[in-house]
Amino acid sequence: MTGRPDMKPLGWTRWLRRGPWENGAMSVIGLGILMLTQPFSLDLYTYSFVTILGGTLGFVVVSHFPQ
Amino acid sequence: MSGTNVTPTLVDGMAMRTAAPVARRLRGLSDRSIAWLFILPTMLLLLAINIFPLIWAIRLSFTGFMANLPAPAAFIGIDNYVDILTDEDLWANFQITAHFVFWTIALQVLIGLGLALLINQKFRGHSFWTTVILLPMMLSPAVVGNFWTLLFQPQIGPFNYLIGFFTGIAPSSFTMIGSVALAPWTVVLVNTWMWTPYVMLICLAGLRSIPDYIYEAAEVDRASPLRQFWSITLPMVLPFLMLAVLFQAIQSFVMFDMVNLLTSGGPGSTTELVSITLKRAAFEKWETGYASALAVILFVTIFGAANVYVRALNWVKQQ
Numbered sequence: 192m193t194g195r196p197d198m199k200p201l202g203w204t205r206w207l208r209r210g211p212w213e214n215g216a217m218s219v220i221g222l223g224i225l226m227l228t229q230p231f232s233l234d235l236y237t238y239s240f241v242t243i244l245g246g247t248l249g250f251v252v253v254s255h256f257p258q
Numbered sequence: 259m260s261g262t263n264v265t266p267t268l269v270d271g272m273a274m275r276t277a278a279p280v281a282r283r284l285r286g287l288s289d290r291s292i293a294w295l296f297i298l299p300t301m302l303l304l305l306a307i308n309i310f311p312l313i314w315a316i317r318l319s320f321t322g323f324m325a326n327l328p329a330p331a332a333f334i335g336i337d338n339y340v341d342i343l344t345d346e347d348l349w350a351n352f353q354i355t356a357h358f359v360f361w362t363i364a365l366q367v368l369i370g371l372g373l374a375l376l377i378n379q380k381f382r383g384h385s386f387w388t389t390v391i392l393l394p395m396m397l398s399p400a401v402v403g404n405f406w407t408l409l410f411q412p413q414i415g416p417f418n419y420l421i422g423f424f425t426g427i428a429p430s431s432f433t434m435i436g437s438v439a440l441a442p443w444t445v446v447l448v449n450t451w452m453w454t455p456y457v458m459l460i461c462l463a464g465l466r467s468i469p470d471y472i473y474e475a476a477e478v479d480r481a482s483p484l485r486q487f488w489s490i491t492l493p494m495v496l497p498f499l500m501l502a503v504l505f506q507a508i509q510s511f512v513m514f515d516m517v518n519l520l521t522s523g524g525p526g527s528t529t530e531l532v533s534i535t536l537k538r539a540a541f542e543k544w545e546t547g548y549a550s551a552l553a554v555i556l557f558v559t560i561f562g563a564a565n566v567y568v569r570a571l572n573w574v575k576q577q
Contacts (some may be wrong), residue, residue: 220562223562224559227352227559228353228355233344236352237343238343240343240559243558243559247558247561250562250565
């Protein structure tokens with residue numbers, strides 16, 4: 192029982208590690224840029240900016256997560 | 259008095275020249291505060307000329323403002339963004355821009371690295387040739403656009419004669435700028451000609467930073483020149499190369515002046531980069547709100563791409 196309070200923050204920090212979240216945000220930005228410049232679907236082009244914006248804002252947030 | 263006669267510090271000097279109440283405050287300032295005091299005007303100037311226009315453009319992007327009309331900016335929500343992101347012509351312009359950026363970067367990296375490897379060899383007159391290669395980079399994009407227009411003239415331009423000399427095609431039978439098929443490659447060619455020296459210069463700095471003893475150790479291990487290139491030269495130049503690619507990608511993505519003078523986006527809209535569309539919307543159609551929304555989209559795209567790229571650059575450095 193005495194170990195549980197120490198375990199909880201460890202669980203949080205495990206989920207909020209910067210590395211994987213940054214990789215995820217970067218993938219979203221890359222996907223958005225591909226959607227913006229691809230020649231196949233107008234729908235993909237339409238939603239490209241929202242994707243890039245989401246990825247960029249996400250990147251700014253997750254880059255402040257602990258290592 | 260004479261025993262305490264010491265040279266006054268910068269803060270004391272400033273305090274002596276100011277009124278007594280202010281001087282008391284000034285003497286109480288720490289070094290850090292003084293530093294902030296000196297930096298503050300520059301920061302305020304940067305805020306005024308960089309941050310304020312950005313915030314103003316974001317605000318205008320949600321309005322139907324037209325700069326040539328006296329009417330106030332009316333809020334229209336995200337209509338400008340919807341118009342831009344459902345416009346098939348603008349979609350085509352983004353594809354043209356992507357084609358331009360991709361091929362420009364690919365050619366600049368290949369030729370720039372090749373030239374850097376050549377110039378890095380010690381040969382007679384290598385300083386002279388370095389200067390000659392760097393010349394295009396020092397020219398104004400407006401000058402480059404104008405004189406390449408002259409070079410590409412099918413009747414009097416030397417470029418067509420050169421191609422005709424090597425291929426046997428009649429010089430006046432094709433036009434680089436006027437052809438729908440050739441014009442996109444024309445702007446790639448001119449931009450590559452102008453900015454390859456920049457990539458070469460950065461690669462050269464990377465090559466010069468590699469210590470000789472690494473190559474000497476590789477030669478002791480009987481590594482072939484090709485093996486030395488793949489295992490020593492390329493990994494150690496890669497961070498420099500990536501930095502050059504980042505700068506050039508941003509510069510090509512927002513390229514305007516040279517392409518505008520060379521082709522003005524034509525023939526038709528085959529070389530109409532997004533920056534040219536932006537200029538036309540802002541200063542020919544006077545759709546300031548629409549142009550601001552397009553500028554915001556370009557800014558967010560470049561900002562996002564730069565974030566990804568800087569992260570990749572750090573990863574390469576760590577490797």
